[in-house]
Amino acid sequence: MIKILKYLTLREWLMSFISLGFIVAQVWLDLRLPDYMSEITRLTQTPGSAMRDVWINGGFMLLCALSSVVASVIVGYFASRIGAGFSQRLRSLLFNKVESFSMEEISRFSTSSLITRSTNDVTHVQMFITLALQIAIKSPIMAVWAITKIAGKGMEWSMVTTVAVLAIILLVSVLLVFVMPKFKMMQALTDNITRVTRENLLGLRVVRAYNAEGYQEEKTLAANDELTQTQLYTNRALVVLMPFMQTLMSGMSLAIYWIGAYLIDAADLTGRLEIFSNMVVFSQYSVMVIMSFMMLIFIFVLMPRASVAASRIHEILDTEPMITDGGVTESLDGHDGEICFKSVSFKYPKGSEAVLHQIDFEVKKGETVAFIGSTGSGKSTLVQLILRFFDTSSGQVFVGGVNVKDYKLSSLLAKIGYVPQQAVLFKGNIRDNICFGDTGRGYVPVETAAQTALADEFIERLEYGYDSPLSQGGTNVSGGQKQRLSIARAIARQPEILIFDDSFSALDYKTDRLVRHNLRTAAKEATVIIVAQRIGTIMDADQIIVLDEGRIVGTGTHLELLASCSVYQEIAKSQLSEEELR
């Protein structure tokens, strides 16, 4: 929690110190109130005092109350500015950091965890800081100051107050010990009932087909019972708190007056009045002391959550991305569009076994190379090395004759049009989604790109054509349409290299064939890398590379491989009949 404070700016520290001053002023003013009260008490009980003095003292009291509210408004102003500014900075730092991450860091943290850290965790920290600035600083000052003010005024009264404070601390600690673990369980139990219900919803057809409604409901019932029991436990435990606090406060006032009666009786005549006014004031101060302690306890309850959030944020900000920028911006002359792997092996940072072993191949400009193999054969990983989503464990990857590690990352990526297996679209209109990102040179006309990807037909049928809005994740277009837009996006940036990472399997056979046909004319200059499951998609590639368990087990054209490569034959046989193979 403390570590995260280093992201506060000097100005914010300054603002914090200024508000500290105002807090002290506010506490002083708040504590002056009972002083005037005591003066007024003395006046009312002293025979023959002037009404004017009461009004003067009353006026001062009002002034104190007003100044106190002004001071706390100023503190609130600073606190909210600091809190909001701090969270803005944290969010911005996090966003920029995550943007700089390579896929290695992304998969280490997982996307969903990164999202929670940048949103919820930041909110928790902000809330805590704003609150802490106002209460965590004020309460101890208030408590200590109020205690010193009353300390000299009556041993017996101080004892009573101490006992009350101890009782509160004791009760809250006991509650925390018993209730906190259950509170932590609650989230897990809620997740549990969500999981069971989601299971039912996702399997709706299966559940009904098997007449398993009762079976599913029983599962929910069990999860529900468990959740309700825990809820009852925590709800009921907390029930003690409010009546206890109230009785304690009332009891304390009573005790102070009761004891006061004895003290006054024991004093001599001249001292009696002072003790009386002290008593009235003491009962006010003691309430302030108790309230301060309550506020502090409240902060302590919030603290662990905020501190966990802060350390989670820290973890990200302290992570340095493994992939660093090089300086080269252009490929070697005459090597444009070439790709070359030199004995590349790759192992995921956490994985124990290499995913790719000794991969060697070369692709010339304008060639089409296809990778095929069963799931887990390393095809997708291989093409991601070209994009430098990861760095090789050994060996080198060259694009345009330059080692990918030597490129300025943005220059390398500007050469490539990448279409992932799962189409990812962004909120905005279709045009912005096709002309996406930055190429450093401009785009193919959006209509042409759409035509090549066979997306023009459905786009033009939309009400606003290319300006039609896409919802987040592109949920308002179908899966096939999404994939076509994703292909159009790659074509639009006129890349030297086009990479299709299993992007065609979401298309039906006909569209698959037509898009590839269009590419032959629209992007004839580009080097094309295709990863596929379907033999039909890759049969006409210039070079097919067959992968099995991370090794190249065959290279050649369709016909060459049919004759020579057993893995390829196996794949082919499972998909095509004898006559079609020929």
Added chain:
Amino acid sequence: MNGGKKGSFGKRGAFGAPVEKAKDFKGTWKKLIAYSKTYLPGIAAALIAASLGAALTIMGPDYLKQMTDEIVKGLPALVGGQPFAAGIDFGAIAGIARLLILLYLVAAVLNFTEHFIMATISAKISQKMRTGISEKINKLPLKYFDTTSYGDILSRMTNDVDTVGQTLNQSLDTLARSVTMFVGSLIMMVYNSWVLALTAVATTLIGFLLMAITMKHSKKYFSQQQDGLGDINGYIEEIYTGHAIVKAYNAGTKSKVAFENINAGLYDSGWKSQFMSGLMRPLMEFVGNFGYVAVCVVGAALAMNGTITFGVIVAFMIYIRFFTQPLSQLAQSLQQLQRTAAAGERVFEFFDAAEMEDESHKPKLLSNVKGHVQFKEISFSYDSKKPVIRNFSATIGAGQKIAIVGPTGAGKTTIVNLLMRFYDTNTGQILIDGIPIQNVPRENVHEQFGMVLQDTWLFEGTIKDNIIYCQVGVSDEEVIAACQATGIHPFIKSLPEGYDTVLDDKTNLSVGQKQLLTIARAMIQNSPLLILDEATSSVDTRTEKLVQSAMDKLTQGRTSFVIAHRLSTIKNADLILVMEKGNIIETGNHHELLAQNGFYAELYNSQFS
């Protein structure tokens, strides 16, 4: 000094935060009351206890006043120009103190009882609602889920029910207590001194006027902040999820600019709304202090006149707190009631959705089915505008195989939906062994079908549980036999826990293996009719072979409807239904359809060229 409930402090600011408004506040509350009928006596008892407790609390200061007055008697007074103090009557003081202790204890017990009842009842009502939602899910027609997202239903089940529970727990009793406190302290104040009472009411009114003005102004910033938070969270989610693409397309700079824009806007609305809601606490304190000052000064003046005793001032110092505190709590609990209604409305909306027709009266006519299926002039549309199937008729003999083909999104699952009676035909009939399926209960239809879908559905539980599912009387031997038939048995055996391996999000089953498990599940069910959805991609070749042969085994001797992607299935099907854009456009067997040289022929030929 705004005691209040500290629990609500951190979450949405108690004041000023935009409160979700229910469309029909009254109606929802009526429904909620009817829904909680069994708990009403409990709630009534709690409310009475709350009011009684509050009333006792209010009596406290009056006794404290009497005690103070007893003590004041011990103070020196001028009697004939000489300071003189009478002795304090400790007997009287002890008497009052004992009464007060009793009062406080009884009030505490009442408060505790009331809180306990409300905490219990609100948890029980939440439980009842969750169970209700879970049962409702299975009573709704599938059509309902076409327009409602799962996330929405889950959010009703968790967030909305939680809100109802929490607000119920906090609002009703607070309302009862606050009203009693407010009215009670007002009565006691007037009873003690009407001048001081007037002073207290006037100062409080001024204070609350101030607060109302601030609240009105802060609302705007609050909704701005909520929107801003929603925007920025949405943007972060989108960009993080698409990280690979943002990176590959060098879109980082652009996205940063967009992000900083939203972020700056959020800073602005963020600090303003925080500041505004932060104003409430000092203002409340000021209202308290202001009243305190006024009571002290005016009280002092009155006391010096001899109009009131000093004890009245002491009592008023507490009364002013009792008087201002419930006002803010009243405002809070009214907001809570609004939130209860808003969340409750969403829950009841779900409860009120039209259910499937009750069919318990229909006889279970289907038994020992041979598997003869007839489509008799059926027509169907999802939205009653665009007909999907028009006058389709076909007769399928027992044990035949029907392939349904067509591009993605052509509506192949429509046939499945109709066969399973997930949807009912608009006109025409589907008959199984000559019995119209509308004439028997849905469960009776479901019993006749085994179903293997492309999106394999497994749940958290052991492999064995997943295979047996809800079928009763299945022996371990049968499970193993089914797994041997599908070829997944060796794999299961290789797992350390074998058939007792728990499947959860940590277990790494390939798509193919999952599919084999669902096939085994269908085998155990051993139904005369079968619905199969073949997988398209993402299955490696070896598993693909296993799945194929398992599916072939499963179809033997059963009338099967296959959503086909494989040539072998299509070619040897007895009947092929070709679908495009939601319509059945061609029917026939492979050779007949190729001879037609229509859509099917084109589709078929396009696979290899």
